[in-house]
């Protein structure tokens with residue numbers, strides 16, 4: 172019979188009540204602390220006095236139980252399928268008041284499961300440390316201990332899944348049968364396993380790791396044998412190194428150290444003047460499974476090296492009377508890393524025909540302006556760093572009277588939706604395999620500040636997104652190069668994206684007659700037009716009259732409107748268009764002259780003063 176709490180209490184409350192004044196004693200037995208989850212639990216409540224058993228009742232925090240009277244002084248309760256983590260059981264007697272006889276609190280749990288994934292490490296002559304995994308019941312303390320073949324037993328700390336034997340014994344070469352016991356209040360589990368102490372040797376990290384930068388550039392790296400490596404054990408090591416700047420890491424395995432006390436290794440193939448960090452670990456080389464931990468990282472910088480490549484040199488030639496100003500600019504080839512501390516650049520120049528007449532100058536910047544005569548010159552630039560100097564970059568500046576060859580027959584230019592601009596060109600002479608692209612924002616006034624790019628073995632170049640700005644007119648030149656000579660460029664003007672002009676034209680009235688007016692306006696500057704002007708539209712109308720439109724070509728800056736009404740006020744404005752939009756100028760007004768058959772100069776002059784703007 173399964174009784175539920177409420178009916179149970181009602182039943183007792185309805186029983187006859189007597190002997191109110193007695194105080195009853197008793198207890199619940201047995202005194203369990205833990206029981207297995209899912210089991211049935213049977214408890215007895217025994218009173219010291221007889222005669223009250225009819226009034227005894229159980230209170231539990233579950234409704235799945237069966238209770239039964241046993242004899243005059245005892246009652247039994249069986250709790251079915253215990254699933255809660257804890258259960259509280261109370262036994263009371265209901266007289267005029269309720270008397271609590273006893274209360275017990277019991278935790279549920281499971282016996283330990285067999286430990287899994289046991290692995291052991293042998294620190295030679297120090298300890299064997301085994302670790303394992305098992306599903307831990309958080310409610311019940313579990314103890315673990317290891318037993319070695321000589322029956323020495325090591326208790327493990329209650330809350331870790333690893334355990335060590337401290338043993339000064341030399342176990343090398345031995346097969347050890349080890350037993351791992353796990354125990355809690357509900358049961359125990361054991362796993363027996365065999366380990367070969369030699370295979371599980373683990374050593375400390377090697378000692379005294381040092382880096383010595385040497386030529387080429389490389390490091391001579393040395394370190395000492397780990398102290399815990401058994402003397403007769405052959406040792407090999409692994410080395411890892413990392414470039415601090417870019418974080419790239421590399422690993423070298425199988426550095427055989429044998430039984431040597433110390434080893435040094437030349438690590439080559441490194442970049443000059445670059446910081447690296449290095450660490451090393453070791454392992455026995457006869458079937459051992461555990462690597463040592465890594466040493467602390469040691470950091471060093473490789474030696475400097477003279478620059479390996481010449482710079483890329485380019486120029487802009489300015490023309491003035493009698494002398495020429497040549498703006499030189501140069502940069503490292505893309506992808507070439509610095510191999511030392513740049514001290515400067517030496518620029519040397521001489522007339523092509525008088526090689527003894529040379530001059531030189533050193534700068535720390537990437538540009539220099541030379542004032543040279545009109546004759547041809549040879550210019551050379553050398554990059555000097557802390558370790559030496561680069562090969563020379565050489566460029567010939569032609570004489571002003573030399574005519575450059577036209578080698579490029581066409582250039583195509585286009586911009587993709589992803590804003591990359593690609594130039595493709597064709598040459599008529601296949602010997603030309605090097606090209607220089609230069610580009611600058613062209614404002615129409617003053618010089619422009621060029622950027623340049625060398626292109627080799629290709630007749631195509633893509634300018635990455637973000638380098639060219641939208642709405643700016645670029646002057647882009649492609650120069651073919653043969654040795655140190657640049658031939659005639661192909662020049663093109665280009666917008667990667669066009670927009671409406673910044674301003675519209677502001678026309679002026681040039682000539683006013685009875686039925687005609689001549690308007691004039693200024694061309695838009697390249698830095699105001701946001702695109703190539705495609706047309707101008709002249710929009711005019713008499714006050715309160717019909718609007719008329721005349722469209723003219725982009726190279727027309729003057730226009731005469733005819734067939735106007737005499738003595739009439741007109742308003743007019745001009746719209747400039749590009750393929751990206753259109754912008755209107757400010758409207759102005761004029762008043763056509765009254766129709767006078769015999770106009771004279773004075774009248775005309777008076778009429779001009781009627782002009783309204």
Ligand SMILES: *[C@@H]1O[C@H](CO)[C@@H](O)[C@H](O)[C@H]1NC(C)=O
Pocket residue numbers: 209210211251252
């Ligand atoms: C618990 O008792 C119930 C009812 O008597 C029985 O069916 C069940 O098998 C028991 N469970 C266990 C684990 O003994």
Ligand SMILES: *[C@@H]1O[C@H](CO)[C@@H](O)[C@H](O)[C@H]1NC(C)=O
Pocket residue numbers: 196197219
């Ligand atoms: C109740 O009985 C138990 C043993 O049966 C005894 O140890 C205990 O002292 C008794 N309690 C009282 C209050 O008499």
Ligand SMILES: *[C@@H]1O[C@H](CO)[C@@H](O)[C@H](O)[C@H]1NC(C)=O
Pocket residue numbers: 215217241242243244245
């Ligand atoms: C009543 O039953 C309990 C449990 O079986 C036992 O310990 C106790 O001695 C019995 N008492 C009497 C008076 O028979």
Ligand SMILES: *[C@@H]1O[C@H](CO)[C@@H](O)[C@H](O)[C@H]1NC(C)=O
Pocket residue numbers: 209252254
């Ligand atoms: C015990 O309770 C659990 C969870 O409520 C249930 O899955 C299981 O079937 C029950 N077992 C018995 C024997 O009633």
Ligand SMILES: *[C@@H]1O[C@H](CO)[C@@H](O)[C@H](O)[C@H]1NC(C)=O
Pocket residue numbers: 287288304
């Ligand atoms: C334990 O070992 C088994 C089989 O060897 C493996 O699949 C499992 O991933 C290991 N568990 C852990 C936690 O390492």
Ligand SMILES: *[C@@H]1O[C@H](CO)[C@@H](O)[C@H](O)[C@H]1NC(C)=O
Pocket residue numbers: 294297298300334335
């Ligand atoms: C075992 O010995 C090694 C080497 O002396 C030591 O580093 C490690 O801490 C020791 N393990 C334990 C659990 O004491």
Ligand SMILES: *[C@@H]1O[C@H](CO)[C@@H](O)[C@H](O)[C@H]1NC(C)=O
Pocket residue numbers: 320321322
């Ligand atoms: C270890 O103990 C077991 C059982 O307790 C016993 O049979 C065995 O002989 C003992 N071994 C050693 C080496 O003492």
Ligand SMILES: *[C@@H]1O[C@H](CO)[C@@H](O)[C@H](O)[C@H]1NC(C)=O
Pocket residue numbers: 320346347348365
């Ligand atoms: C280790 O145990 C295995 C099986 O339990 C047994 O065959 C072997 O002889 C034992 N080895 C040692 C060294 O006690």
Ligand SMILES: *[C@@H]1O[C@H](CO)[C@@H](O)[C@H](O)[C@H]1NC(C)=O
Pocket residue numbers: 344345346367368369370457458459
């Ligand atoms: C233990 O392992 C080592 C290395 O793998 C091996 O040389 C040795 O023979 C093994 N010892 C035993 C007793 O199997």
Ligand SMILES: *[C@@H]1O[C@H](CO)[C@@H](O)[C@H](O)[C@H]1NC(C)=O
Pocket residue numbers: 487488489490496498540618619
């Ligand atoms: C050369 O550079 C100077 C200074 O940067 C500049 O003023 C001048 O306009 C440039 N000349 C040419 C032709 O680009």
Ligand SMILES: *[C@@H]1O[C@H](CO)[C@@H](O)[C@H](O)[C@H]1NC(C)=O
Pocket residue numbers: 517519530531532
């Ligand atoms: C540059 O010229 C100076 C004299 O003006 C000379 O001493 C020096 O050697 C020259 N440097 C080079 C690299 O030619």
Ligand SMILES: *[C@@H]1O[C@H](CO)[C@@H](O)[C@H](O)[C@H]1NC(C)=O
Pocket residue numbers: 494496542543
């Ligand atoms: C260039 O040099 C010539 C001759 O020395 C000199 O007359 C001229 O002023 C110089 N030009 C500039 C811009 O320095």
